[in-house]
Amino acid sequence: MSTILLTETKTAEETELLGFKLAKSLRPDDVVALYGELGSGKTCFVNGIARGLNVLKSVKSPSFSIINEYPGNVPLFHIDFYRLENTAEIEDIGWTEYLDSGGIVIIEWAERVKNVLPSKRIDVYFQILNEVARRLEIIAVDDSGN
Ligand SMILES: Nc1ncnc2c1ncn2[C@@H]1O[C@H](COP(=O)(O)OP(=O)(O)OP(=O)(O)O)[C@@H](O)[C@H]1O
Ligand SMILES: [Mg+2]
Structure with a gap:
């Protein structure tokens, strides 16, 4: 396990931009698991990933x-x-x-399926700090050796 990024965003746009940037390093069959409470910014981040992959539609839960x-x-x-x-x-x-x-799989509420997630994946933890600030931690996970 290694943390790729630990940061705070101050707007929804900043969270979306992080998703956009992550999308640029995603490859087919990558799995991104998102964790965090209601309204913490998961779908916002997915929208950024979608834009980064040139998805034209806006993503709705x-x-x-x-x-x-x-x-x-x-x-x-x-x-x-x-x-x-x-x-x-x-x-x-x-x-x-x-x-x-061959696609990219993004999972919201990954905590609900934790024991069936693939051993190689990217985990992203979202935490609400206040109305406009979110803490995001992006972690590259490889549990295949366990
Ligand atoms: N820094 C921020 N990052 C992301 N969203 C923010 C931020 N500040 C405020 N927001 C607001 O928080 C909300 C996040 O909503 P979003 O749907 O992305 O959350 P979610 O984690 O997907 O929730 P759910 O569990 O209901 O699916 C939006 O209304 C967004 O405008
Ligand atoms: Mg959502």
Whole structure:
């Protein structure tokens, strides 16, 4: 595990810009897991990643579907586990099919599926500091040796 970046943003635009910058170093099949409470900026960050991958549509949190696919330089699969009700549902959804599909997978509420996340991934932790400030920590994770 190594921390790539630990920083504070003061606006939503700054958080989006971090996503945009991260997108430039993402490769097909990369998985980005986002953790943090409601309103901490996860979707905002996903929007930045989407722009960085030349996705034209603006990303919205899927309200009923759990997975949204956006075409871009590579397909972007945006998964939001906020509404996940039980762990059995994790398998029903079949989201793991997206893991080796050549796209980039971004997961909101990753804490809800922590034990089924791939061992190699990028973790991003969001923390609300105040109304306009967010703490973000981006970590490159490789648990494959464990
Ligand atoms: N520094 C900041 N970074 C990101 N968002 C910010 C910041 N300051 C204020 N905001 C506001 O906080 C909100 C973040 O919303 P966003 O939908 O990205 O959160 P989320 O983590 O995806 O929440 P949810 O768990 O409901 O999906 C937006 O309304 C945004 O304008
Ligand atoms: Mg969200």
